[in-house]
Amino acid sequence: MIYDVIIIGGGPSGMTSAIYSSRARLKTLLIEKAGCGGQIAITDNIENYPGFEQGINGFELATKMQTQATNFGTEFIYGEAVSFQLNDKIKKVILLDNKEYLAKTIIISSGASFKKLGIKGEQEFIGKGVSYCATCDGPFFRNKEIVVIGGGDSALQEALYLTKFAVKVNLIHRRNEFRAAKILQEKVFKEQKINVIFDSVVEEISGKDVLEQVTLKNIKTNTISQLSVNGVFIFVGWTPNTNFLNNQLKLNKQGYIITDDKMNTSIEGVFACGDVREKTLRQVVTAAGDGAIAANSAQHYLEK
Ligand SMILES: Cc1cc2nc3c(=O)[nH]c(=O)nc-3n(C[C@H](O)[C@H](O)[C@H](O)COP(=O)(O)OP(=O)(O)OC[C@H]3O[C@@H](n4cnc5c(N)ncnc54)[C@H](O)[C@@H]3O)c2cc1C
Secondary structure, rough: OOEEEEEEEOOHHHHHHHHHHOOOOOEEEEEEEOOOOHHHHHHOOOOOOOOOOOOOOOHHHHHHHHHHHHHHEEEEEEOOEEEEEOOOOOOOEEEOOEEEEEEEEEEEEEOOOOOOOOOOOOOEEOOEEEEHHHHHHHHHHOOOOEEOHHHHHHHHHHHHHHOOOOOOEEOOOOOOOOOOOHHHHHHHOOOOEEEOOOOOOEEEEOOOOOOEEEEEEOOOOEEEEOOOEEEEEEOOOEOOOOOOHHHOEEEEEOOEEEEOOEEEOOOOEEOOOOHEEEEOOOHHHHHHHHHHHHHHHHHHHHHH
């Protein structure tokens, strides 16, 4: 079987590609290594996706996208794409379990993964107080004091969400101002449960069996202090999921795929969309927009 389009990754960009591609009657397969939804599957409330005036739960939005793609005829399989042959007219995707799939076009929508801080104790206390997902782990910290690290949209949004559970949220950022959207900053500064600590980094996470404290350093004064907390949530940026491409596509210095505005990559018939590509705004709405363009470009390529 040779598919018209194989899509790698079932986040919002991949699922939008799937909706457009299967609706255009292209034989479409979407390969997802975990569960469909990607980053939105772990997001409590998406406030800025058009059409949902009260916001929408990320998992619910993901389920709606998957149902829509399935209704148009997209096939979904669960597996991790680990290598590719992209240069031939018929392209090959190889999964971790050695299964192979063929297609005339490939759309890479593998998104990005959270970055780790690489500090002492981080790895040791994952699941014992260290988390990268507020929606998944927030309820474990009911009436506890926690730390959130980061200064972007995700960090502020998740700090606000965590006030539903924690008695106090210490929001730690290494600079003296946030880079998050102003509306989020206003909410954070108004929220009494959030204690903002600027100009500071967490140097160490420690405890006996579970996380008990963090060591803070003020980078302006070099003062070291200890904070007794039960949880640390880390939101300090993203790494593109492009390792498996083995440098077959042109990437930028940070490893994001370089595309043009039609989502063409450096290889004909291979497209990229969403957070995995070099762009300025990584959001659900831009991922969906990219996904639609990638599917449309794949369609034009096939018609040629
Ligand atoms: C906590 C948090 C809050 C956010 N809040 C908002 C918000 O309020 N509004 C907003 O617009 N955006 C928000 N975002 C950002 C938004 O979720 C992303 O921009 C969007 O999900 C990007 O979609 P994507 O499809 O490009 O990638 P992703 O969502 O990263 O999906 C990529 C998918 O590809 C899969 N994959 C990766 N590698 C492989 C492989 N080798 N084989 C098979 N599958 C693979 C992954 O498992 C994943 O499911 C938030 C993100 C986070 C983490």
